[in-house]
Amino acid sequence: EVQLVQSGAEVKKPGESLKISCKGSGYSFTSYWIGWVRQMPGKGLEWMGIIYPGDSDTRYSPSFQGQVTISADKSISTAYLQWSSLKASDTAMYYCARLRCGGDCSSYYFDYWGQGTLVTVSS
Amino acid sequence: SYVLTQPPSVSVAPGKTARITCGGNNIGSKSVHWYQQKPGQAPVLVIYYDSDRPSGIPERFSGSNSGNTATLTISRVEAGDEADYYCQVWDSSSDLSFGGGTKLTVL
Numbered sequence: 001e002v003q004l005v006q007s008g009a010e011v012k013k014p015g016e017s018l019k020i021s022c023k024g025s026g027y028s029f030t031s032y033w034i035g036w037v038r039q040m041p042g043k044g045l046e047w048m049g050i051i052y053p054g055d056s057d058t059r060y061s062p063s064f065q066g067q068v069t070i071s072a073d074k075s076i077s078t079a080y081l082q083w084s085s086l087k088a089s090d091t092a093m094y095y096c097a098r099l100r101c102g103g104d105c106s107s108y109y110f111d112y113w114g115q116g117t118l119v120t121v122s123s
Numbered sequence: 124s125y126v127l128t129q130p131p132s133v134s135v136a137p138g139k140t141a142r143i144t145c146g147g148n149n150i151g152s153k154s155v156h157w158y159q160q161k162p163g164q165a166p167v168l169v170i171y172y173d174s175d176r177p178s179g180i181p182e183r184f185s186g187s188n189s190g191n192t193a194t195l196t197i198s199r200v201e202a203g204d205e206a207d208y209y210c211q212v213w214d215s216s217s218d219l220s221f222g223g224g225t226k227l228t229v230l
Contacts, residue, residue: 035219044224045158045166045209059217062124095165102172107154107213111177113165
């Protein structure tokens with residue numbers, strides 16, 4: 001059974017750093033892209049970026065480039081989302097999800113999702 | 124990035140058919156994927172590649188895509204279908220876009 005298990009909720013102060021995790025199991029972790037998606041309170045889904053754990057190839061949404069860092073440790077089947085200096089506007093639920101494509105790989109979609117990590121940034 | 128436009132809300136009576144649209148410039152040339160998100164839960168894939176259903180998704184869920192509009196159709200709507208629905212596309216330049224989401228209310 002494919003599972004993505006995310007780390008627990010975090011409460012941080014502005015300016016602090018943070019790294020949240022997403023551990024995959026039940027499939028070959030190095031063979032699928034993993035993506036991160038932000039959902040601010042009461043708002044929609046926003047794609048942040050993706051990483052291919054097999055070679056750590058990483059792509060960022062232009063909206064999040066330079067704001068966060070996505071990484072992965074394939075030895076422990078875990079992907080990460082990291083901030084160096086949090087802002088109150090980073091308060092949101094963050095989801096990781098497995099990205100896959102269909103037969104011709106002309107398009108990609110998220111087929112499995114983690115349970116989400118709630119990040120609260122408040123002074 | 125590619126802009127996807129969804130109506131903020133759709134209402135339907137139980138047993139009727141709900142249609143949720145996703146508009147985009149020549150979206151018919153792209154593959155559209157749909158997600159259902161119930162309150163307090165992670166999104167769930169309900170349609171991929173315009174009209175394919177993952178295992179476990181009822182046949183009541185179907186999709187189509189042509190011209191400038193993709194449509195998620197839910198037949199014989201049930202109370203349990205009440206949720207937010209998001210469309211998504213993948214651009215060949217490794218960019219991904221979500222629609223703004225549609226809240227489906229079952230009357």
